[in-house]
Amino acid sequence: MVSRTRNRPERPATVERKASVLEAALNCFAVNGVDGTTIQDIQRSANCSIGSLYHHFGSKDGIAEELFIDGIQNLNRGMLTKLRRCKNGEESVKAVVGQYCDWSTRNKDLARYLHSRDIEFSSEARIRLKEIHRDYIGAIYAWFAPFVARREVRVLPVDAYVPLISGPIHEYVRRWLSGHHENPPAKVKSLFADAAWNAVKG
């Protein structure tokens, strides 16, 4: 477990195989849920052996964790890239909402999986996730700090910004992903973007 993640670079075949396993796993999870998916399902779907799975991921939860972490990082990266093209507080707040809509629509299965929280994370993975979250939130706050400083954005308890800006669209998307309502996020994007800006503007 220790030696696997350090040292030598992975062979090209390894990178491919790991990617194909994660893809296969996501498909299985999307169809049968995490618990409903067996190691054999993944192994068959990825055309590899059990030994290979365990060599690369260590456990079933290991696969689930890596998929989860990759997904979060993909989402975060996209968000920061989008954000850094914005010129002011209003554009930024609205971009957060818009990007979340777009990403979730483009990556439905992955979005559903990230919402599902069906994974028993190892303590290592939990620590890793905390780090990722801390770094991400740090970058986000750093981006918004100037807008708050010049009172473009309202001063609030730090923990309140994310819920106020992203809470409604998260809730909407979660419901949409589980089939609760008709309109795809694109249809309500600007409504929620306006509401978010309204909630935090100075």
Added chain:
Amino acid sequence: MVSRTRNRPERPATVERKASVLEAALNCFAVNGVDGTTIQDIQRSANCSIGSLYHHFGSKDGIAEELFIDGIQNLNRGMLTKLRRCKNGEESVKAVVGQYCDWSTRNKDLARYLHSRDIEFSSEARIRLKEIHRDYIGAIYAWFAPFVARREVRVLPVDAYVPLISGPIHEYVRRWLSGHHENPPAKVKSLFADAAWNAVKG
């Protein structure tokens, strides 16, 4: 499975036993997570036999489902009761936020469990949950309809109300329950209540 749920009323001892199993299960889930809890853990903790568990609940997921459904209904009931004491749109919207804070604080383990989504629901349970949700949402909309009719509350796409009103506080509470921030919901209750009202007032 079919005959169990119809026909004869349950004996008093049965009601007690089922309740004690659900309580035991919630404790185990809170400590070790759903996956980390074995049937034996529950069985020992509830002082009953494996046969008894399977007689009453059919499976481990059956226990998890019933706990989930009971929890949702408890939450819904409390919300409607609170709501029906309100006199106007503003009071109602703010009551939704306040009641959610209070309930989650009073029932931390259950709230965490409801947020966890760690359950593979059977199709029966999924249908049941849809029904419950439909009825609940129906009652909520019926309550708010008059306020919308007289433009106390803004006219919006139906699917937007819940996310706009409850989205932020849901997000906040979810983060609080998983240890992300300091302030208990009570501390930010009025902030989020005001924001919710602001988002939907006419």
Added chain:
DNA sequence: CTTTTACTAGAACGAAATTCTAGTTACGAT
């Protein structure tokens, strides 16, 4: 060319969910 290490393979193992068989207890009908 040899040695080492990454990687693949699938049979064997063990833990935990579920099923099965054999009961016991409550309760309505006769």
Added chain:
DNA sequence: ATCGTAACTAGAATTTCGTTCTAGTAAAAG
């Protein structure tokens, strides 16, 4: 009151499924 039936309890037997283990093959390093 007692008989028959269905609710309920019990825990051993079985099955399922994640994980480990042993035996290899392919590829890179020396």
